[in-house]
Amino acid sequence: xxxxxxxxxxxxxxxxxxxxxxxxxxxxxxxxxxxxxxxxxxxxxxxxxxxxxxxxxxxxxxxxxxxxxxxxxxxxxxxxxxxxxxxxxxxxxxxxxxxxxxxxxxxxxxxxxxxxxxxxxxxxxxxxxxxxxxxxxxxxxxxxxxxxxxxxxxxxxxxxxxxxxxxxxxxxxxxxxxxxxxxxxxxxxxxxxx
Amino acid sequence: xxxxxxxxxxxxxxxxxxxxxxxxxxxxxxxxxxxxxxxxxxxxxxxxxxxxxxxxxxxxxxxxxxxxxxxxxxxxxxxxxxxxxxxxxxxxxxxxxxxxxxxxxxxxxxxxxxxxxxxxxxxxxxxxxxxxxxxxxxxxxxxxxxxxxxxxxxxxxxxxxxxxxxxxxxxxxxxxxxxxxxxxxxxxxxxxxxxxxxxxxxxxxxxxxx
Numbered sequence: 234x235x236x237x238x239x240x241x242x243x244x245x246x247x248x249x250x251x252x253x254x255x256x257x258x259x260x261x262x263x264x265x266x267x268x269x270x271x272x273x274x275x276x277x278x279x280x281x282x283x284x285x286x287x288x289x290x291x292x293x294x295x296x297x298x299x300x301x302x303x304x305x306x307x308x309x310x311x312x313x314x315x316x317x318x319x320x321x322x323x324x325x326x327x328x329x330x331x332x333x334x335x336x337x338x339x340x341x342x343x344x345x346x347x348x349x350x351x352x353x354x355x356x357x358x359x360x361x362x363x364x365x366x367x368x369x370x371x372x373x374x375x376x377x378x379x380x381x382x383x384x385x386x387x388x389x390x391x392x393x394x395x396x397x398x399x400x401x402x403x404x405x406x407x408x409x410x411x412x413x414x415x416x417x418x419x420x421x422x423x424x425x426x427x
Numbered sequence: 428x429x430x431x432x433x434x435x436x437x438x439x440x441x442x443x444x445x446x447x448x449x450x451x452x453x454x455x456x457x458x459x460x461x462x463x464x465x466x467x468x469x470x471x472x473x474x475x476x477x478x479x480x481x482x483x484x485x486x487x488x489x490x491x492x493x494x495x496x497x498x499x500x501x502x503x504x505x506x507x508x509x510x511x512x513x514x515x516x517x518x519x520x521x522x523x524x525x526x527x528x529x530x531x532x533x534x535x536x537x538x539x540x541x542x543x544x545x546x547x548x549x550x551x552x553x554x555x556x557x558x559x560x561x562x563x564x565x566x567x568x569x570x571x572x573x574x575x576x577x578x579x580x581x582x583x584x585x586x587x588x589x590x591x592x593x594x595x596x597x598x599x600x601x602x603x604x605x606x607x608x609x610x611x612x613x614x615x616x617x618x619x620x621x622x623x624x625x626x627x628x629x630x631x632x633x634x635x636x637x
Contacts, residue, residue, distance in 0.1 A: 348500060352496075400449065404459070
């Protein structure tokens with residue numbers, strides 16, 4: 234799931250940020266290089282060389298330095314906005330799922346998904362209630378759906394998708410240990426009832 | 428110099444918040460182990476005594492299944508309300524957050540009340556906490572069922588009380604959406620509440636559907 238508003242804004246900002254070189258990285262000596270490369274410069278070529286020379290000479294003047302600072306500040310602002318949007322990716326009012334834009338925030342879309350998955354679980358459980366031969370398949374399907382639901386809550390509602398990896402390790406370690414331990418227990422042959 | 432001091436304290440505050448969140452995740456990890464013990468015990472029981480589980484499902488009936496399903500929706504809705512409340516405080520809307528948190532507390536309370544209704548119904552059917560008797564069709568089910576669900580219910584009650592505390596603090600001016608991120612208390616409570624929801628997602632499927 235991704236939010237269209239966020240992607241569009243980020244794409245536009247990325248384009249602007251990339252199109253403007255950092256002022257302190259602007260190459261020098263272009264006027265001289267251009268003049269040397271021209272064997273028989275015409276009036277337009279000469280004008281271009283003069284414009285470049287004037288630009289380079291003016292680069293160290295106070296107005297140009299102020300302009301440099303302005304551009305740098307704008308670039309920093311763009312980067313800051315992009316970081317902010319990346320961190321708060323769940324705050325938009327629309328959600329795009331499989332190419333379709335839903336008029337609800339991501340959190341609400343996840344809630345609808347959780348509700349739909351729960352209903353699906355109950356229907357499958359009721360339909361296959363008496364089908365003893367399909368019990369293993371039923372258990373696998375229901376466990377799979379429950380895992381998807383848990384994943385949605387943990388990754389999106391608990392922000393584990395965006396937060397520190399340390400949180401992920403702290404949470405997943407006992408979960409994996411528990412799953413392995415339970416599967417090991419289930420593999421032990423039953424020795425009788427109660 | 429004053430600006431530098433302010434900058435450092437802001438960094439320290441951010442580090443403190445990250446530490447609090449990490450501590451919450453470690454607490455959740457320990458709770459995961461606790462619930463895993465109950466879940467593992469139930470899974471082994473379900474594996475070795477499938478007939479007893481089927482009998483309980485029959486006793487619960489369609490009404491019971493619908494009741495528990497509805498209860499699951501309530502908890503999922505409360506988790507949604509929680510994250511929407513956090514969204515509001517991150518936008519600086521404290522009143523909006525308080526409204527969502529009232530919904531969290533209300534839905535959690537109804538969940539516990541309906542769990543009580545379900546327990547009463549099961550008890551009437553003969554599903555009790557202690558050994559039901561060797562010849563009982565439900566033999567052994569009660570202890571494996573009530574332990575994880577009641578332990579979870581206790582967590583919901585604790586969560587509702589914590590939620591009311593967060594609401595009370597918010598009404599007294601705590602938390603806002605300022606850059607200092609002093610809404611960390613809401614975020615940490617949210618982690619707890621969502622974890623309680625995740626546990627129920629697993630218990631619901633394992634105990635009532637499988």
